[in-house]
Amino acid sequence: MVKPKFYRSAFIFISDSWCSVMDARFNPLRFVRDPSLQAYFMLVLFLMWSVYFGFLASNYIGWANYDLVASIFLHICVLLPIMMTNAVFKDAERDGAAWLRAWREQQREYQYSKTLDARRNQNICRWDLENEC
Numbered sequence: 001m002v003k004p005k006f007y008r009s010a011f012i013f014i015s016d017s018w019c020s021v022m023d024a025r026f027n028p029l030r031f032v033r034d035p036s037l038q039a040y041f042m043l044v045l046f047l048m049w050s051v052y053f054g055f056l057a058s059n060y061i062g063w064a065n066y067d068l069v070a071s072i073f074l075h076i077c078v079l080l081p082i083m084m085t086n087a088v089f090k091d092a093e094r095d096g097a098a099w100l101r102a103w104r105e106q107q108r109e110y111q112y113s114k115t116l117d118a119r120r121n122q123n124i125c126r127w128d129l130e131n132e133c
Contacts, residue, residue: 004110008103015089018082050075 024030024038032038054071092100 002106002110004103004107009107011085011089012103012107014082015086018086022086046075047072 020026022042024032024035024042029038029041032041050071051068053075054066054068057071058066089100
């Protein structure tokens with residue numbers, strides 16, 4: 001079995017991780033019925049974590065001139081490429097792109113083959129006829 005290329009695995013990991021945290025269909029905010037409230041809570045959480053990491057960076061790491069605005073800016077700089085990657089993958093999933101199906105199938109086959117040896121002898125038991133009652 002051929003190991004998937006690193007960039008393919010990384011892109012799939014980014015897309016799946018994004019969905020598990022930011023997609024309201026998968027995260028715990030899916031239980032909030034109003035989409036505008038879901039968006040509000042996501043914005044509040046974004047600002048809260050930006051302030052928190054800004055506080056950590058300025059006090060414990062000692063980054064000079066690192067404040068709330070810099071924290072929000074850096075978080076946006078990190079999130080924009082992740083959002084663009086996710087958008088490309090969602091567009092490909094919606095259109096049924098053959099390359100994405102091939103990437104996911106290759107990754108599934110590789111994960112299956114990695115665990116095949118461990119599962120091969122998992123349910124085997126020896127039948128000892130001498131000790132049977």
